[in-house]
Amino acid sequence: MYLDALASCAELTTEHAEEAARSASALRTLLGWATSVARPGGGAPKVLMAVARLAHADWLEGTPYVEIRGDETATTLSIFSDHGMGIRERVVPLARFHVPVDEFARAVRLAPQLIAPFQSAQRGEALLLSLPEMEEAGAKSGRESITIDERSLHEQERKTAPPPPTTDAPPVTDAPPPLRDQSGVHTHPTVRRMVAVRPEALRSRNDDND
Numbered sequence: 001m002y003l004d005a006l007a008s009c010a011e012l013t014t015e016h017a018e019e020a021a022r023s024a025s026a027l028r029t030l031l032g033w034a035t036s037v038a039r040p041g042g043g044a045p046k047v048l049m050a051v052a053r054l055a056h057a058d059w060l061e062g063t064p065y066v067e068i069r070g071d072e073t074a075t076t077l078s079i080f081s082d083h084g085m086g087i088r089e090r091v092v093p094l095a096r097f098h099v100p101v102d103e104f105a106r107a108v109r110l111a112p113q114l115i116a117p118f119q120s121a122q123r124g125e126a127l128l129l130s131l132p133e134m135e136e137a138g139a140k141s142g143r144e145s146i147t148i149d150e151r152s153l154h155e156q157e158r159k160t161a162p163p164p165p166t167t168d169a170p171p172v173t174d175a176p177p178p179l180r181d182q183s184g185v186h187t188h189p190t191v192r193r194m195v196a197v198r199p200e201a202l203r204s205r206n207d208d209n210d
Contacts, residue, residue, distance in 0.1 A: 003033045010043025021053035024060075024092060031077070031095040038097040044075070045107035045114065047095075048129075051079060052115045055131055060091065066118070066129035070101030101127070 002019060006012065012034075020030035030050055038044040054064040062081035065088065069076050077095040080088040105127055108120045118129040 003030065006033075007037070008042045009034050009038055009046050012043070012046040012049065014049060017049035017053055020050035021057055022059075027054075027079075028092045031092060035095050035097055038099050040099050040103070042099070044097050044099045045104045047077070048104070048107070048115050051077075051129070052118055054079070054091075055117050062089065063131055063133070064091070064118075068101065068104050068127040068129070069125060070097075070099075070104075072100045072102070073098070075099050075101040075104055 002016065006016075016030070020026050027050060031047065034044065034047045051064075051066055054060055057064075060081055062083040065080045065082045067078040067080070069078075075097045077097070079091045081091050082088050105122075108115055108127065108129075112120070115129055117131060119132060121128050121130070
């Protein structure tokens with residue numbers, strides 16, 4: 001293996017970095033070797049030279065994205081491939097170095113060419129390495145998100161059209177006239193009884209009265 005002659009990460013060169021960035025297996029080999037020999041103050045951040053060359057790796061699908069985390073005793077290095085829409089795939093297994101994370105943060109801050117063309121940003125406890133076009137794509141995606149018409153923000157009353165009449169309902173007609181009360185007085189015609197009276201009977205009644 002081309003790394004067998006090296007005693008520490010401090011001996012890594014750009015040639016070693018280019019060789020490691022040729023494939024996922026080569027990068028995995030470099031990181032596996034580096035985690036086994038890394039010691040505090042031993043140049044462990046130089047492995048970032050290989051990570052930086054992933055920006056031009058033809059075999060890598062998506063955009064490379066790196067997360068560096070750790071504390072005063074150890075540092076973890078995660079390399080992902082960003083496919084957009086929040087989808088990220090781990091390129092190689094997580095690498096753990098027995099080196100304080102401050103060594104990596106200081107190297108990135110003092111020698112930004114070590115990770116070029118990547119840019120660094122501190123997000124909480126993580127040191128993130130990303131390409132400029134990835135940041136621009138994220139900003140563009142935010143600008144092209146759904147916008148709300150300002151007129152709708154000042155609309156005081158929402159006006160809606162009345163619902164159409166249903167075809168199943170019967171048509172509305174004039175109400176029928178009220179029924180006459182058939183239980184009251186004079187609701188039936190009056191029948192008068194006609195009696196025939198003879199004139200002789202009237203004269204005889206008058207004579208009796210006299």
